[in-house]
Amino acid sequence: MSSTSVQTLDKAPGKARAAAGGPAGPLARALRSPLALGLFGVGFLVALWQVASSLGLVARESLPAPWTVTLRIKDLALSGDFRLQVLDTVYTWFLSMALTIAVAVPLGIVLGTVAALYRPTVTVVHALRSVPATVFIPASVLLFGLGLSMKLALTVFAIFGPILLNTVYGVHNTEPQLLTVARSMRWTRFQTLRRVVLPSALPSIVTGIRVASGIALIVIVSVELLGASYGIGTVIVKYQGIPRPDFVYAGIILAGVLGWLLYTTLAAVERRSLPWTRRGTDAGGRS
Secondary structure (H helix, E strand, C coil), X not given: CCXXXXXXXXXXXXXXXXXXXXXXXXXXXXXXXXXXXXXXXXXXXXXXXXXXXXXXXXCCCCCCXXXXXXXHHHHHHHCHHHHHHHHHHHHHHHHHHHHHHHHHHHHHHHHHHCHHHHHXXXXXXXXXXXXXXXXXHHHHHHHHCCCHHHHHHHHHHHHHHHXXXXXXXXXXXXXXXXXXXXXXXXXXXXXXXXXXXXXXXXXHHHHHHHHHXXXXXXXXXXXXXXXXXXXXXXXXXXXXXXXXXXXXXXXXXXXXXXXXXXXXXXXXXHHHHCHHHHHHHHHHHXX
16 A cells, blocks of 8 residues: 555544534534524424414414514513512422422431331322322312412422432432442441432432422412412413403413523532533433
């Protein structure tokens, strides 16, 4: 083989790497990112919405044009009363999450540690989770009225199970070898819990909290739609009764944006607090 051929072969991989790392590489990765795909999906839905509105496939009284709803989104966002309703919904969400975490996580650690309590707990919690929280709205209105207590009671009932179960599963599924090492080092039960069990169970606990956060917002808004005094859902119901469908859809979109912001914030906290789980996932995805 000639020296020219050898040089050509030696340079070929370098050219391939340069081409892969060139402008097209980052652009292709950006276009495949979750944010870009999400924006593409939203844009596609808006385009279908505009086509349906322009062709009169759906009555304007039922589905206003996207631009009309966009203007109403701006009006609601600038409304002081609407911002107060949003704060009420967010406050209910935060309070329900804090109360549930404060009770369900310690209880789950205890139940996951005691083997005799593990199976009965899982069975009972799964049975209770099969009952939708919204079924109890009439009874909750009678017991607590239409205020904060009613929304809190229903939301805590809905999210207690996911957080408790994920905590119990995380504690119960601690690697037996790690527990054996802890016993061989003569660690106390508290030391084993702090150094082995909790770090092992933390990813499962955080996942349960993240899942529960979405459920909590869904339940809160649902309760506000069906029977409450304050919150985003009450604004939507008010404009439905006028009727102002443009404001109704604007409220729905803003409620969706709020849910996305809460979920994204918790996901970011999870990535920062548990960086080793993200690295493991990335490594698994590359293999």
